[in-house]
Amino acid sequence: MKKAIDLKILDPRIGTDFPLPAYATPGSAGLDLRACLDSTLNLAPGETVLIPTGLSIFIGDANLCATILPRSGLGHKHGIVLGNLVGLIDSDYQGPLMVSMWNRGKDSFTIEPGDRIAQLVFMPVVQAEFTIVDSFEQTARGEGGFGHSGKA
Numbered sequence: 001m002k003k004a005i006d007l008k009i010l011d012p013r014i015g016t017d018f019p020l021p022a023y024a025t026p027g028s029a030g031l032d033l034r035a036c037l038d039s040t041l042n043l044a045p046g047e048t049v050l051i052p053t054g055l056s057i058f059i060g061d062a063n064l065c066a067t068i069l070p071r072s073g074l075g076h077k078h079g080i081v082l083g084n085l086v087g088l089i090d091s092d093y094q095g096p097l098m099v100s101m102w103n104r105g106k107d108s109f110t111i112e113p114g115d116r117i118a119q120l121v122f123m124p125v126v127q128a129e130f131t132i133v134d135s136f137e138q139t140a141r142g143e144g145g146f147g148h149s150g151k152a
């Protein structure tokens with residue numbers, strides 16, 4: 001499904017020096033976000049830094065959100081993940097898109113201006129309207145959870 005989303009360029013390097021976020025392949029789910037830094041950033045082991053992406057989006061549809069997810073290569077090979085594990089962008093948010101980068105690895109990691117640091121994925125949202133009840137319709141699982149069914 002395609003959907004038009006308003007995007008504001010906050011840093012003039014976006015769309016010039018650094019490409020606008022774009023799907024790398026026809027089947028890509030994520031758009032890479034780039035570090036809109038003025039200079040090289042050295043992320044020490046254990047350190048978390050909030051990095052601007054140089055853009056803002058306004059989703060404007062309560063049935064849609066965006067998530068910021070780690071890039072698997074950075075996370076697996078270098079221990080570079082997100083300080084909030086997953087970023088959630090509300091449909092009514094209009095501020096700058098920020099990426100919290102956490103070095104959970106043992107070595108420092110260098111981030112250069114324009115580096116692709118995370119990815120943005122749009123997702124459908126269902127807003128719940130709660131119905132207060134005293135009991136639920138019975139299911140096979142019932143209240144079992146958290147490993148209730150065993151390991152293998």
Ligand SMILES: O=c1ccn([C@H]2C[C@H](O)[C@@H](COP(=O)(O)OP(=O)(O)OP(=O)(O)O)O2)c(=O)[nH]1
Pocket residue numbers: 068084086087088089090091093096097098099100
């Ligand atoms: O990685 C992220 C996560 C969030 N946001 C922005 C968009 C989101 O809509 C807003 C609020 O995020 P969230 O609700 O997760 O944070 P909060 O700590 O609950 O803040 P608030 O009280 O503003 O809702 O911050 C980002 O730019 N990057």
Ligand SMILES: [Mg+2]
Pocket residue numbers: none
């Ligand atoms: Mg919130």
